[in-house]
Amino acid sequence: MRDPFVISGVTVKAGSIARVEIPVARLVTQTQVSLPVTVLHGRKDGPRLWLSAAIHGDELNGTEIIRRVLKRVRVENLKGTIVAAPVVNVFGFIDQSRYLPDRRDLNRSFPGSARGSLAARLAHLFITEVVEQCTHGIDLHTGSNNRTNMPQIRADLKDPETRRCAQAFSAPLMIRSKSIKGTLRGAACKRGIPIILYEAGEPLRFDPPSIRVGVAGVIRVMQEIKMLGSPKKQHECRSLEVTSTKWIRASRSGIVHLDVGLQDRVQKGQHIADMHDTFGDVVARIKSTVSGIVIGHTTNPLVNRGEAVVHVAETPVT
Numbered sequence: 001m002r003d004p005f006v007i008s009g010v011t012v013k014a015g016s017i018a019r020v021e022i023p024v025a026r027l028v029t030q031t032q033v034s035l036p037v038t039v040l041h042g043r044k045d046g047p048r049l050w051l052s053a054a055i056h057g058d059e060l061n062g063t064e065i066i067r068r069v070l071k072r073v074r075v076e077n078l079k080g081t082i083v084a085a086p087v088v089n090v091f092g093f094i095d096q097s098r099y100l101p102d103r104r105d106l107n108r109s110f111p112g113s114a115r116g117s118l119a120a121r122l123a124h125l126f127i128t129e130v131v132e133q134c135t136h137g138i139d140l141h142t143g144s145n146n147r148t149n150m151p152q153i154r155a156d157l158k159d160p161e162t163r164r165c166a167q168a169f170s171a172p173l174m175i176r177s178k179s180i181k182g183t184l185r186g187a188a189c190k191r192g193i194p195i196i197l198y199e200a201g202e203p204l205r206f207d208p209p210s211i212r213v214g215v216a217g218v219i220r221v222m223q224e225i226k227m228l229g230s231p232k233k234q235h236e237c238r239s240l241e242v243t244s245t246k247w248i249r250a251s252r253s254g255i256v257h258l259d260v261g262l263q264d265r266v267q268k269g270q271h272i273a274d275m276h277d278t279f280g281d282v283v284a285r286i287k288s289t290v291s292g293i294v295i296g297h298t299t300n301p302l303v304n305r306g307e308a309v310v311h312v313a314e315t316p317v318t
């Protein structure tokens with residue numbers, strides 16, 4: 001029989017599921033706040049995969065993706081272990097905010113420390129209880145405030161195991177990118193743990209297509225690394241791979257009208273948006289400075305000079 005999985009002092013026997021509430025801290029009202037984690041510990045040996053969502057507390061698509069994935073997986077058929085944390089930044093989730101109550105960004109606080117700020121302590125808890133017990137990770141995000149993203153994987157694609165997971169996920173786009181200091185992805189990479197980050201949709205919304213792509217992607221990764229049985233038909237990776245992305249910014253302040261949407265192809269010099277004044281006249285035209293595919297854009301029409309309007313992944317000119 002496989003050894004049990006122990007998390008926060010709770011022992012999960014092979015072939016069983018446990019819902020664990022890991023104590024984090026108390027609110028100012030003394031209400032205990034805990035990190036909810038579901039562990040599916042298969043009877044047979046295999047990879048140990050964590051799924052994390054809402055590290056930014058207002059990014060909800062990932063929380064729903066995890067809920068649906070857990071409904072699809074039966075522990076009896078599982079090789080290895082799933083450690084699912086659908087709400088990592090519980091404080092931000094309660095506040096419907098990206099941040100911790102002190103405005104710290106949890107995804108700039110990894111690996112954290114046991115005696116630091118609330119964000120540092122939560123990051124440290126997640127690293128020690130979850131990440132360091134796992135062999136693979138999938139971190140689920142959406143665009144940040146007033147932005148939406150086309151479904152995309154961001155990962156260190158130079159690492160063969162990470163690339164294998166990214167290709168199996170098969171989002172429409174894979175971006176080869178280095179991780180930023182302080183992120184969960186950076187902390188996992190430093191520990192040699194392959195991690196892919198899925199970005200799709202916008203905060204405080206469920207986006208059904210992004211959720212569907214996410215659920216199918218997570219399941220395919222689990223099949224690829226042999227945690228689940230593979231489907232009869234071999235899956236082919238359909239992701240477009242890019243290495244460089246660029247935000248096109250507003251040349252002056254105004255009310256923006258976009259002429260492009262997610263997944264549209266644009267050419268360098270192509271008109272992509274107009275800036276209007278409050279009388280309704282055009283005060284500036286925004287052109288793309290690169291050729292590529294629109295992978296994100298602002299959802300707020302009120303834009304100040306210099307603010308990011310459209311995010312383009314550069315693709316070779318066809």
Ligand SMILES: [Zn+2]
Pocket residue numbers: 055056059141142143
């Ligand atoms: Zn995020």
